[in-house]
Amino acid sequence: MSILKIYQYPEAVLREETRKVESFDDELGKLVEDMADTMYAAPGIGLAAPQVGRSLKVVVLDTSRDADRKYFAMINPEIIAHEGSQFDEEGCLSVPELIAQVKRHRRVTVTFQDLAGAPRELCAQDRFAVVLQHELDHLDGVLFLDHLSPLKRSLYKKKVRKWQEEE
Numbered sequence: 001m002s003i004l005k006i007y008q009y010p011e012a013v014l015r016e017e018t019r020k021v022e023s024f025d026d027e028l029g030k031l032v033e034d035m036a037d038t039m040y041a042a043p044g045i046g047l048a049a050p051q052v053g054r055s056l057k058v059v060v061l062d063t064s065r066d067a068d069r070k071y072f073a074m075i076n077p078e079i080i081a082h083e084g085s086q087f088d089e090e091g092c093l094s095v096p097e098l099i100a101q102v103k104r105h106r107r108v109t110v111t112f113q114d115l116a117g118a119p120r121e122l123c124a125q126d127r128f129a130v131v132l133q134h135e136l137d138h139l140d141g142v143l144f145l146d147h148l149s150p151l152k153r154s155l156y157k158k159k160v161r162k163w164q165e166e167e
């Protein structure tokens, strides 16, 4: 079990383009396990590889509220269809001390590969669809912050600059 460092805005790795996973090997399995450990320790309900400094198309999620770990991993996920819209509150382990309403699709269909490389597809709606869109955004170097109004974004940037000066 390893808990990885979570990178925070404005670190550059959060903005980098991610590579597709090509080999479904032990190394990938280890990364996914470590990401899950890191997500539970935070605690969070989703974590994308760039958040632990790895520019790879890997996401782990657990939106269940059970005490036992029921996470699953999505490798090379892609939204292939969407419908409707919704507003919901979001936060992010990489964007500390900010909770804000974000507009998202209400329903999404996502294709991905599992840990063995087998192709999968899932449809999600409401809160689960929000979490998926948030995590998949990370794989494109997008943070939920980018969906906010310029005013809200610049207020947050100012706050971060102040923290950095205080350090």
Ligand code: NI
Residues within 6 Å of the ligand: 091, 092, 093, 094, 134, 135, 138
């Ligand atoms: Ni996030």
